[in-house]
Amino acid sequence: MSDLRSPSPHPRPLRLVFMGTPEFAVPSLQTLLEGEDLVVGVVTQPDQPSGRGMVLHAPPVKVLAVAHHLSVFQPARLREPGVLASLQAWQPDLIAVVAYGKMLPQAILALSPYGCINVHASLLPKYRGAAPIQWAIACGERETGVTTMHISERMDAGDILLQKTITIADDDTGGTLHDKLAVLGAEALRETLQLVKSGQLVAQPQDEAAATYAPLLKKEDGRIDWRQEADTLARRIRAFNPWPSAYTTLHGKLLKIFAAQRERSIPHPAPPPGTVAEVTPVSLVVATGAGYLTLSEVQLEGKKRLPIAEFLKGYHLTPGLVLGA
């Protein structure tokens, strides 16, 4: 399917509306602002009470937009009266959508001549959904990337316009990979717009049979089930760093685990999963369902995030203690 009503070249600067909300969308908006096209309006989620004290916070995209004196629109719902008219008033040629946070109604998809183009943080059709970055790491992928696509009514199922691939480094976390893909996504968006203007855009339908899903992460997804195997846990810990973060409990208190490695040397009588198997001044080894995990960076509830050696100077743990009990 192709919604492109004008496949011919578009020699003039485009009038763009940008829809996006979190940090991931910031490099994309920044790139558009540096380009020749005109960002005529920005749509972002309403300010939300958040953080300690529940203070009202503006989304990162709004902060950038305001700094550039752009028109900012923050509708609570896209289907409420007046939203469509407001968007139409900007007379966009194209709407760029990067992590806006809500599905777009058909009326908006059809609102501009070039439709809505989205940047998604995976190599579609793999990892459709809200948390593609984290799940790519958690699933042990060696590489991932970004995809620009033409938005359709089904989530992340639109025709692919352009893809960029990146290798997942051994030490990449959800956080570092997020930052890399945010930048890569901005590049992909810029190049896609160039293709639009030169009339060389090719839209390729996704292979539905190959689609996989990366569901929204919930806090609970971070809870460590020590019965899983060490490799799996190590990947999840890496993927969920810094958010939602993998966690267990220590003496009834929340203990976040930000980094851990699979431990190869295995003491023989294997204690039950979650049991502290070995403690040295610089390491903490925990039994899992299969293999052992050496924790290397942790944070106890109310305290700072610490390398394990620092943590152990203040908390004298002994083998036999069970985590997550």
Next chain:
RNA sequence: CGCGGGGUGGAGCAGCUCGGUAGCUCGCGAGGCUCAUAACCUCGAGGUCCUAGGUUCAAAUCCUAGCCCCGCAA
């Protein structure tokens, strides 16, 4: 006023309930020991106990206000 934990030599912590000599695990310096180890032994330096008031013969500890860090929640 969303809920909660915390600020103590360079690091991480205890001490606070029940005011009265600054403690633990490290790190750092000097020396010793060892084939060797994130090893061991001896000695040593280093602290306005977040800040400002208050109570008291006496405050890290009790009271008040403020600043900063963090967990939950969103």
